Amino acid sequence: MRQKIDKIPARLDLTQSVTGLILGLFIMGHLIFEASILVSNEMMYKVTVMFEGYYFLGQTHPAIVSLLAGFISIVFIAHAGIAMRKFPANYKQFKTMQKHISIFNHDDTSLWMVQAFTGFIMFFIGSVHLYMMIAQPEHIGPFASSNRVVHEFMGPLYVLLLLSVVSHAFIGLYRLALKWGFMEGKDYRASRKRFKILMKAFIAIYLILGSxxxxxxTYIGMTHDFSTCAKYKSKTINLEQH
Ligand code: HEM
Incomplete structure (x- = not known):
């Protein structure tokens, strides 16, 4: 009698790749939209209200941001939950894996350790950030965000989150391309080298942009006079009030 193939491991692998791709693309867009503060306060405000539906619905609806953050949280939890099955379950397994990695001395295998470590950090810090975005979507804007970074002490947390998410996202996208055969080409060695350069370039660019x-x-949070100006944006678009 032919044995039935268990398709669950393959499906878990595919789900991990798809959720990883969604999160990787999300973070690439997130850090660019959020860097609108580098253009001007007004630009960051316009991006904020765009996500609240102002340009499509004529009114701001911060609940849209909550919904988006809720969706991202589900993808984030699913991705982390599925990844946990590959973590060593006890100290003995951890030592065996560490020995294997050092004997193997292979770059792409060592990158797995970086993924596991940064993923573990993000599980805690990312959750704090996501919960805030779900619970207080109306507290986003050039001044509200700067207030959170400086006076609500989120700055140090964001530094750690930035370092871990940027390396995790681009190493993840590189591994995804490797796993699903996007870097075969005529000469797979040359193509893998090119992808690795691209991965490092993206990590550097996004780390610089995020910093x-x-x-x-931080500068706005430290210099802005929060006592004379509305800390949070009002419901109507009126940049003078912010
Ligand atoms: C829909 C969900 C999300 C929303 C609405 C959102 C929104 C924001 C906003 C408005 C800021 C500016 C600071 C602030 O206001 O506190 C920020 C910063 C940041 N977010 Fe998110 N975020 C989301 C999801 C995520 C996720 C899933 C990650 C990574 C796990 C992440 C990583 C970061 C990082 C690293 C910063 C600091 C950025 C920098 O260095 O420039 N965010 N986010």
Whole structure:
């Protein structure tokens, strides 16, 4: 009698790749939209109300941001939950894996360790950030965000989150391309080398962009007079009030 093939491991692998791709693309867009603060306060405000539906519905609806953050949270939890099946379950397994990685001395295998470590950090820090975005979507804007970074002490958390998410996202996208055969080409070695350069370039660009944005939010948070101006944006688009 032919044995039935268990398709669950393959389906879990595919789900992990698809959720990873969604999160990777999301974070690429997120850090660019959020860097609108580098253009001007007004630009960041316009991006904020765009996500609240102002340009499509004529009114701001911060609940849209909650819904988006809720969706991303589900994808985030699913991705992390599925990834956990590959984590070593006890110290003995951890030592065996560490020994294997050092004997193997293979770049792409070592990158897995970076993924596991940054993923573990993000599980905690990312959840704090996502919960805030779900619970207080109306507290986003050039001044509200700067207030959170400086006076609500989210700055140090964002530095850690930025470092882990940027490396995790681009190493993840690189591994995804490797796994699903997007870098075969005529000469797979040359193509793998090119993808690795691209991965490093993206990590560097996004780390610089994210750090500059965080520096600008910190500057606004430290210099803005929150006592004379509305800390949070009002419901109607009126940049003078912010
Ligand atoms: C829909 C869900 C999300 C929304 C609405 C959102 C929104 C924001 C906003 C408005 C900021 C600016 C600071 C602030 O206001 O507190 C910020 C910063 C940041 N977010 Fe998110 N975020 C979301 C999901 C995520 C996820 C899933 C991650 C990564 C796991 C992430 C990583 C970061 C990082 C690293 C920063 C600091 C950015 C920098 O260095 O420039 N965010 N986010």
């Amino acid at each position: 500059l944005s965080l520096a600008k939010y």
